[in-house]
Amino acid sequence: MQARRRAHLGRLIATATALLTVAPIQVGAASAQASGVTVAVRTAPRLPAPGDAVAVTATVTGCSTGPITVEIYLSTAEASVASSGLMAEAPAHQNLLGQFKAHLALPNAYEGWYGARARCGAFRPPRRPMPGTLFAVGSRPSRHLAVASTTLTLDDTLTVSGDRCPGASAELDLTQSTLANATFVADLTVPVNADGTFSAAIPLAKAEPGVAVLKARCIAPAPEGAGTVMIAYEPAEGIRLGRTSGSA
16 A cells, blocks of 8 residues: 555656656747747858859758748948848758758859848848858958048038949938938949049038038849849948038
């Protein structure tokens, strides 16, 4: 009798222990699936140059439900990825090792910073590269503007130039907004020379005294002729505008 009681008690303890052990593991795994999606990116060639046909392999982990799609974006710069253009997308398929991989192509790749974004189930991150996915095409992936002077008056003109634009035109936006991610509003569209350079002289008569930021973006053909893509330049910040010599 005592042996049967001890056996019964042992079964109850084992059952209770199993319940306490399994339940937290299941909850933790579901939470990790919902918030822990990651993408690992590999390129061929490993150090691509502008104009290369770049093959991108993206390995996705953490997606709890499918299907899985991977997108490649061309970003503004390594430290500023708020402005991004979609360059390629492809589904991720499970291989014999249980890994989910997507294979994407960037024919005649533009110089710049690229990165990957995955979407699956309810996971819909912002339309730009996810953290840890950036890779560069070319040794100078960031594009910068050159301004003749950063201290001017309102009766001056702001002279600006840029290079390495693979498109036919570029847009310029002189803004005095204090918002870090103010909407780009083109004040001027200029043609791009055959060597990828452009320049412009921007009148300042309609500006206000204070500090301004100059932004630019190159309008380039999208892959396979599917419209256009905007390639942004690093903004020229801290342009100081003073009153004209005849102002009170």
